[in-house]
Every structure is written in structure tokens, then in C-alpha cells.
């Protein structure tokens with residue numbers, strides 16, 4: 001018989017039916033590659049600390065929620081990591097070093113122009129009679145420019161790609177990663193664009209093996225994930241500039257929920273976006289201000305990306321944060 005850890009409900013519950021983070025970390029196994037993650041990130045952070053660079057820690061893409069310990073099935077969400085990957089490029093252009101903590105196989109900075117476009121990847125190339133491969137002439141200039149930027153970011157050690165898949169994988173790496181970034185104090189920015197599940201099945205309550213269909217329909221009971229912004233803002237990264245995202249589908253909830261998050265957690269910026277219009281318009285909210293950033297029709301026709309409006313605003317806010325400890 002397998003052993004099951006029994007934790008009394010009174011220890012788990014914070015009074016609102018949600019467990020605290022330290023309990024969560026005690027009850028779940030850290031990912032096997034956490035030591036490697038920490039080693040790579042520490043080396044990157046020490047390098048940029050010595051050169052006094054500003055570093056942004058971007059989270060990108062969605063977390064999966066496993067339904068079985070030996071996982072065959074899992075719950076996923078819509079996020080493909082476009083926001084995070086696009087933002088990473090604008091942060092690099094603004095002179096930041098970027099830690100890109102992304103869902104495995106989601107959209108990557110620079111690669112995205114070829115892996116997530118209207119064409120298939122191989123459609124950019126042609127096979128020559130001499131046995132070589134060449135970029136089709138009509139795509140060569142843009143591909144050259146993109147490749148130069150990507151290689152420059154790698155050569156100057158200004159981009160570190162780290163990945164996650166599951167919710168526990170993400171949460172362990174978020175905790176550990178933000179604590180390591182905290183060595184940079186106010187020169188670190190945390191840009192939390194990942195779509196993180198609000199619900200999960202604790203491994204102690206999860207089926208060990210593949211759930212069988214012979215018993216008919218499946219009813220799932222999910223626990224609530226503890227709110228990670230609370231310990232992140234108060235303990236893990238209290239000196240950095242913290243930017244969280246709030247996604248809604250009901251417009252009337254967007255600003256109130258974003259403001260509620262700012263008040264509840266006490267961090268600096270919430271970016272509100274609606275599922276359907278997230279690529280055209282966002283609302284940037286700080287403790288003292290609220291600004292809608294929206295692409296004009298003209299900008300949309302010219303493929304201007306909303307992140308090209310978001311990142312300069314955040315760079316300015318971060319500058320203020322470093323200079324005065326305030327966002328204004």
C-alpha cells in the first residue's frame with residue numbers, strides 16, 4: 001500500500017479555505033531540475049549585479065495542473081506565451097537583461113517571428129541544387145535583422161531562458177527565482193505575465209495511476225492555489241518593482257479587480273487586459289494613476305505591437321522606483 005501524508009485541516013487552512021504557501025511547499029515535491037535552475041540563475045544574476053544592469057524576470061505562458069501523479073491527463077489554459085515573448089524583445093531593446101521563465105514549448109522571443117506566424121517554419125527556406133539550404137530572398141532581410149538581435153542578446157549574456165510545465169514546477173521556481181533576483185534589490189523588475197492556475201489537486205489527494213474510464217463520468221474537486229503575490233511582495237522580492245497582470249472576460253470587473261490586487265498585495269503595477277482585446281488595449285494601473293494604452297487603427301494596420309507601448313511606460317516607472325522608491 002502506498003503511504004499518504006495526512007495533514008490536519010486546521011493546519012492547512014488560513015481561515016478562508018486556502019492553504020498558506022509554506023504549507024504548499026511542504027506538501028509538494030520540488031521539481032527535479034530546481035538545483036540546475038538555481039545554479040544558472042545565480043550565475044546570471046551575479047554577472048549582471050557586477051555590471052550594475054537592470055534585470056527583468058518575465059514569467060510567460062500557462063501552467064498545467066496534473067490530474068494523476070503519474071500524469072497522463074492535465075488541465076491547461078489558453079495562454080501561448082505571446083505577451084511574455086514579445087515583451088522580452090522590447091525589454092532587451094530598452095537595455096535590460098532578461099530572465100525568460102516560460103512554459104516549455106510556448107512562444108519564445110525572436111523565434112516567434114518564424115514559429116508562430118502565418119507560414120510554416122520550413123516555408124521560409126528553399127533547398128538548392130548544390131545541396132545547401134537558403135532563406136527565401138523575400139524573407140531574408142527581416143530574418144537577418146531578427147537573427148542579429150537574438151545573437152547579440154545571447155552573446156552579451158542578456159537573455160536567460162528557463163522553463164516550467166506544471167503548477168508546482170512554476171511555483172517552486174517562482175519562489176526560488178524571485179529570491180535570487182532579490183540580490184539586485186531595486187534594479188530587478190518582476191513582470192508576471194504567465195497565466196497561472198487558481199486551482200489544483202494536491203498530490204496527496206491525486207490518483208497515482210491513469211484515471212480509468214470504466215467507472216463512467218469523472219467528478220473533480222480542486223483546491224484553491226495560495227495567492228503567491230502575497231509572499232512575493234512582502235518577503236521574496238520586496239525591494240524590486242513588481243508588475244502583475246489581471247485577465248478578465250467581464251469588462252466591469254477589470255479595473256476594480258486590478259485595484260483590489262494592488263490594495264491587497266501592496267505592489268506597484270497591475271496591467272489589466274481583456275481576453276478578446278489583449279493584443280490591442282491594456283490598462284496600466286499604479287497606486288496613484290490609471291492609464292489606458294491602446295493601439296490606433298493605423299498602428300494595427302502597420303502591425304505595431306501593444307508591448308511597444310507597455311514597456312517604455314514600465315521602464316520609466318522602474319527608473320522612478322530606483323531614483324525615489326515611488327512609481328511617479
Ligand code: PAZ
Nearest residue numbers: 079080081082083193195245246247
Ligand atoms: O500568453 P498570451 O499572450 O496568450 O496571453 C497573455 C495573458 C493574457 C495570459 C497575460 O497578459 C495575462 O493577463 N496574464 C495574467 C493572467 C491572470 O490573470 O492570471
